[in-house]
Amino acid sequence: MYALTPMDAPVVDVRALRKVYRVTERETGLAATFRSFVRRRYREVLAVDGITFHIDPGEVVGFLGPNGAGKTTTLKMLSGLLHPTSGEATVLGHVPWRREGDFLRGMTLLMGNRSQLVWDIPAADSFLVLKEIYAVPAAQYKRTLDELTELLDLGPLLHKLVRGLSLGERMKVEFAAGLLHSPGVAFLDEPTLGLDISMQGRIRRFVAEYNQRSGATILLTSHYMDDVVALCRRVIVIHHGVLLYDGALADLAERMAPYKRISVTLRGSVGDLSTFGEVVSSNENLATIHVPRAQAAERTARLVRELGDQLADISVEDPPIEEVIDKVFASERPLAETTA
Amino acid sequence: MVRYLRMFRAFAATEFQFEMEYRGNFYLSIFEMFLVIGTSIGAVLIMFGHTTTMNGWTLPEMIVLLGVYYLIQGGVNLVFSPSFERLMEHVRVGTLDFHLLKPVNVQFLVSTRHLRVVRAADLLLGLVVVIVGLLQVGAQIGVAQSLLFALSLFFGVMLVYSLLLGLVTLSFWFVRVENLLAIFWAFTEAGRFPVDVYPLWLRVSLSTIVPIGIAVTAPANAIAGRMDAVGVALLGAGTVLAVGIASALWRRGLRSYTGASA
Numbered sequence: 304m305y306a307l308t309p310m311d312a313p314v315v316d317v318r319a320l321r322k323v324y325r326v327t328e329r330e331t332g333l334a335a336t337f338r339s340f341v342r343r344r345y346r347e348v349l350a351v352d353g354i355t356f357h358i359d360p361g362e363v364v365g366f367l368g369p370n371g372a373g374k375t376t377t378l379k380m381l382s383g384l385l386h387p388t389s390g391e392a393t394v395l396g397h398v399p400w401r402r403e404g405d406f407l408r409g410m411t412l413l414m415g416n417r418s419q420l421v422w423d424i425p426a427a428d429s430f431l432v433l434k435e436i437y438a439v440p441a442a443q444y445k446r447t448l449d450e451l452t453e454l455l456d457l458g459p460l461l462h463k464l465v466r467g468l469s470l471g472e473r474m475k476v477e478f479a480a481g482l483l484h485s486p487g488v489a490f491l492d493e494p495t496l497g498l499d500i501s502m503q504g505r506i507r508r509f510v511a512e513y514n515q516r517s518g519a520t521i522l523l524t525s526h527y528m529d530d531v532v533a534l535c536r537r538v539i540v541i542h543h544g545v546l547l548y549d550g551a552l553a554d555l556a557e558r559m560a561p562y563k564r565i566s567v568t569l570r571g572s573v574g575d576l577s578t579f580g581e582v583v584s585s586n587e588n589l590a591t592i593h594v595p596r597a598q599a600a601e602r603t604a605r606l607v608r609e610l611g612d613q614l615a616d617i618s619v620e621d622p623p624i625e626e627v628i629d630k631v632f633a634s635e636r637p638l639a640e641t642t643a
Numbered sequence: 644m645v646r647y648l649r650m651f652r653a654f655a656a657t658e659f660q661f662e663m664e665y666r667g668n669f670y671l672s673i674f675e676m677f678l679v680i681g682t683s684i685g686a687v688l689i690m691f692g693h694t695t696t697m698n699g700w701t702l703p704e705m706i707v708l709l710g711v712y713y714l715i716q717g718g719v720n721l722v723f724s725p726s727f728e729r730l731m732e733h734v735r736v737g738t739l740d741f742h743l744l745k746p747v748n749v750q751f752l753v754s755t756r757h758l759r760v761v762r763a764a765d766l767l768l769g770l771v772v773v774i775v776g777l778l779q780v781g782a783q784i785g786v787a788q789s790l791l792f793a794l795s796l797f798f799g800v801m802l803v804y805s806l807l808l809g810l811v812t813l814s815f816w817f818v819r820v821e822n823l824l825a826i827f828w829a830f831t832e833a834g835r836f837p838v839d840v841y842p843l844w845l846r847v848s849l850s851t852i853v854p855i856g857i858a859v860t861a862p863a864n865a866i867a868g869r870m871d872a873v874g875v876a877l878l879g880a881g882t883v884l885a886v887g888i889a890s891a892l893w894r895r896g897l898r899s900y901t902g903a904s905a
């Protein structure tokens with residue numbers, strides 16, 4: 304499936320990556336704190352349970368999963384912030400947690416809920432510090448900053464105190480800060496968290512355009528399916544630390560949802576349709592029925608035949624992505640194989 | 644090395660601009676510093692109202708010592724304290740991650756990233772006090788003596804730095820270390836007088852647990868010609884050891900932060 308010529312070698316290569324957090328049971332009180340320092344008590348939390356995937360150069364991949372699925376933990380391992388409990392990974396050919404200079408210069412991690420900028424000074428000043436930290440040559444720095452300023456409309460924001468920016472404005476500036484050193488790989492953890500709809504769209508368009516212009520490889524987590532639908536042709540779904548799906552977004556419903564959705568519009572009011580499938584909604588002359596994927600054609604034919612003249616319209620679709628994802632995530636245990 | 648100097652210059656430049664936004668504060672701090680130094684000199688003068696020496700220290704030598712104290716305190720408060728304050732906050736809210744993503748020595752970054760530029764004024768005032776004291780001492784000060792002074796001053800600052808780093812590193816295990824720091828600063832206060840004026844228990848703790856006693860007394864001795872190259876070399880060795888231990892503790896803390904041990 305992967306042509307392993309050097310050019311096409313995966314940028315991100317993850318094998319059986321696993322992370323168990325050892326949480327110290329913190330006690331209150333000075334004496335107890337001291338005791339726990341001497342003899343610590345641990346509780347184990349399995350956050351990522353052996354996931355494997357590859358990402359090719361220039362791909363934009365959506366990383367989906369409900370809260371606590373292990374997305375952030377995975378991104379932190381891939382950016383070298385956490386050591387895995389077991390398993391292997393390379394990013395740009397480096398083992399992330401060795402934190403080699405070439406690796407760190409080649410990647411970035413943006414977190415929607417955390418800021419790397421100093422809030423008491425204008426972003427432009429923080430940028431100059433970043434320029435020195437990454438030793439970006441002056442000409443390249445100017446070029447990159449100009450480009451980011453144009454793409455993100457940063458002009459009026461750069462010289463205001465970061466503290467005074469709105470959440471959306473701040474996020475734009477955070478993006479610029481994270482990309483000043485022109486990384487080849489960007490890990491974006493909930494970059495649109497808490498933003499209003501129009502700002503979400505703005506950030507999305509930026510990510511798409513940045514990917515196109517720079518060819519950077521992007522792995523993005525988001526709560527908002529819209530982000531993923533707009534940006535990613537490929538998604539990776541994890542739940543309880545287990546990889547459930549890795550493939551085209553377009554095929555996600557087919558693979559993950561065992562049912563199809565038949566919508567019927569009747570000329571009169573809706574009677575009892577429960578013999579055709581699970582009626583999930585019905586009001587006046589509209590009804591939605593879920594039927595097992597394999598029997599969708601046969602049930603549709605039966606509906607057409609039995610409703611006859613009463614039927615004004617009928618359509619058969621995959622359920623919307625949000626719904627599929629919600630269903631998958633609602634299950635307590637990971638679904639092993641949902642394709643019937 | 645050049646790279647790190649350039650980085651430090653960038654840190655200083657941004658912080659300087661920040662302080663310039665709050666110029667009122669700036670002047671206020673300088674005024675406050677005048678008051679503090681003035682009253683400590685007053686206290687020394689009162690102490691010497693009745694005697695001409697204290698444990699072998701004359702009044703001018705005491706003033707030199709006071710100046711050294713402010714030099715060291717100024718140096719530490721100029722760079723390390725503000726940086727460490729931010730570091731503890733980073734550990735608490737999780738933004739230390741961003742430092743760990745940077746392709747530079749993280750200990751350097753967290754130790755020097757933030758400056759409180761006003762404290763440069765303490766350095767200047769400290770220097771003035773040292774010079775005034777030296778003029779009173781009246782001794783000829785040679786190149787060698789000045790060199791030993793500068794060296795021991797640097798070692799003194801680094802000694803205090805290593806202790807601060809060690810304390811701050813504890814924040815990886817205990818969320819609140821501010822109380823420990825407060826105790827540290829209280830001890831530091833005592834460093835403005837030579838260690839030998841204190842009762843034994845305090846003298847021992849000022850020299851060992853909190854090396855501020857040594858850090859301040861050594862340079863004052865060096866410039867007064869009471870400490871030779873061997874003494875300064877010993878101080879240097881001790882400083883290297885202290886910084887080494889503190890760095891090791893720091894790396895250990897960082898490992899526990901990133902869960903390397905798991």
Ligand SMILES: Nc1ncnc2c1ncn2[C@@H]1O[C@H](COP(=O)(O)OP(=O)(O)O)[C@@H](O)[C@H]1O
Nearest residue numbers: 324326348350369370371372373374375376377
């Ligand atoms: N620092 C930590 N210490 C202990 N447990 C953690 C830590 N960070 C995350 N977890 C736990 O690991 C699991 C995965 O968390 P996370 O990777 O943040 O998920 P997501 O980003 O998908 O919401 C959750 O059960 C979470 O409570």
Ligand SMILES: [Mg+2]
Nearest residue numbers: 374375376492
């Ligand atoms: Mg998360």
